[in-house]
Amino acid sequence: MHLFLDLINGYLYTYFLVFALIIVGVIYTINTRFAQFRLMGNVLTLLKEKQDNKDHVSSFEALMISTASRVGIGNIAGISTAVVVGGAGALFWMWVMAFIGGASAFAESTLAQIYKSKDENGFRGGPAYFIEKGLGNKFFGKLFSVILIITYAYGFNGLQSHTMTSAFEIYFPDNFGNASIIIGIILSVVAFALFFSNSKSLGKVSSIIVPIMAFVYILLSIIAMAMHYDLIPSVFKMIFNSAFDFQAIFGGFAGSVIVIGIKRGLFSNEAGMGSAPNAAAAANTSHPVKQGIIQSFSVFIDLIICSCSGFLVLFSQSYINQLSTGETKLNALPMVQQSMMEYYGTWGLHFITFAVILFAVTSLIGNFYYADANVKNLTKNNLNELVFKISAVAMVFIGSQLDLKVAWDLADITMAAMASINIIAILLLSPILIKCLKDYDEQKKRGLDPVFSAKKLGIKNAECWD
Structure with missing residues (x-):
């Protein structure tokens, strides 16, 4: 099963998705005149905007929900795996995907704001x-919802739970089986409390945990690099040499540093994948472009944290030893744990375990939030939503107990399916996006605080804006 799914993944990412994501990112970068860079100066002002309705999710809270999903175990274990398996150059191709993907993130989140809906709990929306509403295609809209629910509520949340539980294996080497059951139960109780709370509560939890953990993680990574400042030239040389080793790249493209880097980069920053727009749509703002800018900024937050994980590994003696011997003894989370022990001793091990727990919990929040918004798109029946929430909690426990190698493969496939549908949709809706962006730019030039009117721009089915 693993070999079969891996073969499908190879074709999907090698012959379609890699090129599709790059092409869409470049098209939107050009068409929006590098919006992901030129509008970034407005981010801090936008994040400080006052919220008119305290019951709605603020722009900052929506940013933290999407960042909670982006910044998870994939930023630690996933990046470590990409560097160990694909080579140091995988980090470079993640950077490339983030810079290009910022435009895709801007486009999909702006469109999600334009076509959002409102219910008794606030705004909701997404691809x-x-x-x-924008393309008038109910079949693909419903199909996207189903794929996203499978990917996030069951696939990614199962993976988050599994990886978080495995972080404790180093503490219980002789009795991990029993310990994993207890950890799985505790995590399921936490998930139950979170999943059965409202969207405002989820936004509050994320807005507190994510900034603190991200700041501390980045700080410790910078200190670790400073402790080994003499290695900085050789590490960057290694990154660029590996990134442009064309003989190795084209000799086996499906498993090359480019594909691994882009694949893990996509799993981490989610730009163009169609996930973050589900959080972006929840924000209460005066113009869709404002949330597009903020969500584009989230990609760069993710980029910084991914880079920190990559550098923690690349500057460690454990990685250098493995590179010289050619033996892969440590990978994924154990490699990061070992690296942190090198820098900070036992305290470093405890910190990375604690970071994994909090990143996993916040990722559970973001992933569930996305899935729940799409369950509401499929059904208005409260009983169906209750069954979904219970099954999502159950998956958290199941994930903590299983070897999810096949689940990783399935998650990659469903992620590719999501991205494919989303890419086509945002390309077809590009005239609407450009019209909206021009409206924002023109109002800014006149010194106004942009306010959006769908009716004025002739945009239909955008009922939340008029």
Whole structure:
């Protein structure tokens, strides 16, 4: 099963998705005149905007929900795996994907704001909504919802739970089986409390945990690099040599540093994948472009944290030893744990375990939030939503107990399916996006605080804006 799914993944990412994501990112970068860079100066002002309705999710809280999903175990274990398996150059191709992907993130989140819906709990939306309202295609809108629910509520949350539980294996080497059951139960109780709370509560939890953990993790990574400042030239040389080793790249493209870097980069920053727009749509703002800018900024937050994980590994003696011997004894989370022990001793091990726990919990929040918004797109029945929430909690426990190698493969496939549908949708809706961006730019030039009117721009099915 693993070999079969891996073969499908190879074709999906090698012959379609890698090129599709790059092409869409470049098209939107050009068409928006590098919006992911030129509008970034407005981010801090936008994040400080006052919220008119305290019951709605603020722009900052929406940013933290999407960042909670982006910044997870994939930023630690996933990046470590990419560097160990693909080579140091995988980090470079993640950077490339983030810079290009910022434009895709801007486009999909702006469109999610334009076509969002409102219910008693606030705003909701995402690709399923703008596919149905903007393109008038209910079938693909519903299909996207189903794929996203499978990917996030069951695939990614199972993976988050599994990886978080495995972080404790080093503490219980002789009795990990029993310990994993207890950890799985505790995590399931936490998930139950979070999943059955409202969106405002989820935003509050994320807005507190994510900034603190991200700041501390980045700080410790910078200190670790400073402790080995003499290695900085050789590490960057290694990154660029590996990134442009064309003989190795084209000799086995499906498993090359480019594909591994882009694949892990996509799993981490999610730009163009159609996930973050589900959080972006929840924000209460005066113009869709404002949330597009903020969500584009989230990609760069993710980029910084991914880079920190990559550098923690690349500057460690454990990685250098493995490189010289050619033996892969440590990978994924154990490699990061060993690296942190080198820098900070036992305290470093405890910190990375604690970071994994909090990143996993916040990722559970973000992933569930995305899935729940799409469940509401599929059904208005409260009983169906209750069954979904219970099954999502159950998956957290199941994930903590299983070897999810096949689940990683399935998650990669469903992620590719999501991205494919989303890419086509945002390309078809590019005239709407450009019209919205021009409106924002023109109002800014006149010194106004941009306010959006769908009716004024002739945009239909955007009922939340008029």
